[in-house]
Amino acid sequence: MNELTHVDEAAVSGQPKIAPAVEPKIVARKVQVFYGDNHAIKDVDVDIPANSVMSFIGPSGCGKSTFLRCLNRMNDTIDVCRVEGKIELDHEDIYDPKVDPVQLRAKVGMVFQKPNPFPKSIFENVAYGPRIHGLARNKTDMEEIVVTALQKAGLFAEVKDRLDAPGTGLSGGQQQRLCIARAIAVSPEVILMDEPCSALDPIATAKVEELIDELRENYTIVIVTHSMQQAARVSQRTAFFHLGLLVEEGPTDNIFTNPHDKRTQDYITGRFG
Ligand SMILES: Nc1ncnc2c1ncn2[C@@H]1O[C@H](COP(=O)(O)OP(=O)(O)OP(=O)(O)O)[C@@H](O)[C@H]1O
Numbered sequence: 001m002n003e004l005t006h007v008d009e010a011a012v013s014g015q016p017k018i019a020p021a022v023e024p025k026i027v028a029r030k031v032q033v034f035y036g037d038n039h040a041i042k043d044v045d046v047d048i049p050a051n052s053v054m055s056f057i058g059p060s061g062c063g064k065s066t067f068l069r070c071l072n073r074m075n076d077t078i079d080v081c082r083v084e085g086k087i088e089l090d091h092e093d094i095y096d097p098k099v100d101p102v103q104l105r106a107k108v109g110m111v112f113q114k115p116n117p118f119p120k121s122i123f124e125n126v127a128y129g130p131r132i133h134g135l136a137r138n139k140t141d142m143e144e145i146v147v148t149a150l151q152k153a154g155l156f157a158e159v160k161d162r163l164d165a166p167g168t169g170l171s172g173g174q175q176q177r178l179c180i181a182r183a184i185a186v187s188p189e190v191i192l193m194d195e196p197c198s199a200l201d202p203i204a205t206a207k208v209e210e211l212i213d214e215l216r217e218n219y220t221i222v223i224v225t226h227s228m229q230q231a232a233r234v235s236q237r238t239a240f241f242h243l244g245l246l247v248e249e250g251p252t253d254n255i256f257t258n259p260h261d262k263r264t265q266d267y268i269t270g271r272f273g
């Protein structure tokens with residue numbers, strides 16, 4: 001079998017097949033990441049389905065952020081970091097030398113832990129990406145892109161009267177939705193989120209979670225979270241990482257109610273991490 005062939009796990013485990021195998025959006029095989037001598041990600045294989053949310057969970061330092069950053073080559077920006085193995089997006093090898101990482105990151109956008117709006121207006125925060133990628137033909141086009149992105153991020157109603165005000169003047173939860181609008185504005189296919197709610201209060205968190213659920217219809221989403229409740233609320237599949245290994249991956253319900261691996265069980269029952 002070709003090493004990149006999608007493995008039908010239900011068939012392999014002998015369980016009844018619940019849903020037909022969906023073509024994965026991202027396929028990772030034998031991914032290794034090194035920071036100098038530190039082998040941070042070991043032999044990770046995973047299929048990430050399209051139009052769904054996958055959570056990455058696991059104790060601090062297990063490699064969740066490192067692996068997430070492999071998916072849009074953000075690790076390229078870290079000098080000591082070396083990535084091996086294969087990652088395909090829609091069957092295209094994203095580490096192929098002919099792939100432009102800047103274009104790739106427009107397709108595979110990222111939202112970080114701490115909301116990081118640019119020191120510019122709300123409008124300009126969202127317009128920045130479409131401008132550098134030449135997505136708007138004129139001013140009207142750009143306005144439409146910005147308004148649509150703010151609407152999709154569930155922020156437009158709250159900011160429509162102050163688009164010229166600085167993005168940094170919004171509340172934390174609004175800033176994070178602004179960052180999501182900024183990611184959406186360049187029409188990505190995949191959105192990577194690294195603990196997007198960890199700096200937010202429960203109300204802002206609930207809004208971002210609702211948003212993630214809505215965005216799933218049009219985007220493939222991967223979210224790193226320390227909150228198992230959040231993983232259970234927002235994701236259809238969950239992957240558990242431990243010491244650089246992807247220990248177990250499957251439907252979120254199964255991972256939380258019936259994990260196969262003792263390390264997963266120990267983590268979800270709070271025995272470590
Ligand atoms: N920029 C970096 N330079 C060197 N080593 C790094 C870098 N980023 C991460 N590492 C190392 O890689 C390993 C995995 O770290 P990573 O940040 O991916 O973990 P994590 O699961 O995201 O943890 P957390 O839950 O605390 O965010 C750790 O040993 C860490 O020290």
Ligand SMILES: [Mg+2]
Nearest residue numbers: 064065066224
């Ligand atoms: Mg992290």
